[in-house]
Amino acid sequence: MQRPSESLRDYIKRYFANRNTSTEVDGRDVIYHFHQGLHSIELRRKMFENNPKTVSDMMAVVNKHADMEDAEHAHRRHKDRRDPHDRPRQRDDDSARPAGDRPPRHGKNRDRAESSKARERKRGPDNTIAITDRRVEERVVNIIFGGSSAASCKHSIKLHNRDVNSVFRHPVEPLRWSEIPITFDRRDDWVHLSRPGAYPLVVNPVILQIRLAKVLIDGGSVLNIIFAKTLEDMAFDMTKLVPSDQAFYGIIPSAGSTPVGKVTLPVTFGTRDSYHTESIIFEVALFETSYHAILGRPALAKFMAILNHTYLLLKMLAPNGVLSIHSDIQTSHSCEMENINTAETLERSSNQA
Structure with missing residues (x-):
């Protein structure tokens, strides 16, 4: 209730x-x-x-x-x-003081300076309009952050700060899947793109033994997201979700989104002859987009994957060499158009409300 x-x-x-x-x-x-x-x-x-x-x-x-x-x-x-009526009256605000009680002012320069301050401290309609104009001019650049990877308490924040401040004090150890360099050259120019970088990188990995055709690779996201509808279409038992109360931000402007839970799923790239599988922790989101899931920085780091938006290509190491995962141009374009239409529909419904 x-x-x-x-x-x-x-x-x-x-x-x-x-x-x-x-x-x-x-x-x-x-x-x-x-x-x-x-x-x-x-x-x-x-x-x-x-x-x-x-x-x-x-x-x-x-x-x-x-x-x-x-x-x-x-x-x-x-x-x-x-609200101007809820603000306390400033000490220099003489609007409510009787004319005979105002202190004398000396000198033209002082009068000019005090007049400027008084104008800035006024709570009249002019200042309100200026504030409204500044709000209209605000722009927002959204990235996805928060979730279970974020610090949930002061102790976690202290540990994160300690790790960041001590990164140069420890010897560098070789990372897994770092023995072979990953490079890009003209041989990776597999398709003609009239506008390089205009389309999102959308791939089709196998998640929980099911191939998902619309998985977005987002190098700016600090967490991995899979949507509840995707799990239901996969016939996943939603009662197996681990509860999560860590909100994440960047999807809905000015508001956080709380996942219904989180789940660890196997994600596989490649073919039967050469493949790479890792267990990825996903936040389960209730809202829907044109994608089945979003793989962010944590997944890319675990796969040691390198993405290139110019070639619409994702590369990573596998036991038999370097895997090259190409994005599907038609799928990328259709997902982008669906997202634009969804955003316009939400904006119209919000304006009507």
Whole structure:
């Protein structure tokens, strides 16, 4: 049951944390009990209209509502911080002081300086408009960060800082899969690209003995993500997920996303004659994108893989030599267009709300 003062995002996290402790839970029961615990009449109505059949269908509706709720709360907090009536009156603000009690001012230069300060400290409409303009001009560059790889407490932060500060004090030991150099040259120019670097690097590894055709290689992501719908399509038992309460950021602007859990899965690149398999820890996300999964820096480091967006090529070592994994141009283009259409749809729905 959602608590009276509990946000929808916190309710989702608490509900699925409790659900992960139970075994053999039917998806219909999960949807029913989640629906009954909501205190938002509007969301309950939307769920009734959409009639979700699976947990992923339900979360597609719930996440949209949670995103709008997070955006509304963020806007309200920003508005409260910017509200001029809630700010304490500055000592030099003479607007509320009677004219006869104002101290004399001496010298033209002092008058000019004090007038400039007074103008900057005013809480009038002009300053409010300037603040609004600055907000419009803000730009955001998103990267995916957070998750279970981030420090979860002060002790972890201290350990991370200690590791960073001591990297040059220890002798360098050879890393696994580093005995053979990986290079790129003209022989890797396997396809003509009119706009090199314009398409994402999308590959098709085998995960849990199933080949996934749309896996994004993201060297800017600090974690690996697999989506709940992907696991359900793979007939994975969702009750085997390990609970995780570490939010990650960079997917939804100005808001964090809490995974339903994490799971370690075998990921294989290559063919039967030459392949490389590693166990990769994934954060399981409830929202959906055009990709089946995202492999970030942790996976690339474990495979000792090198990506090249110019050639749309991923290289790594295997027992029989260097593996070259080519991206699929048509798949990359279709995923990119689907992401653009999804972003435009979400923006229109947010503006209408």
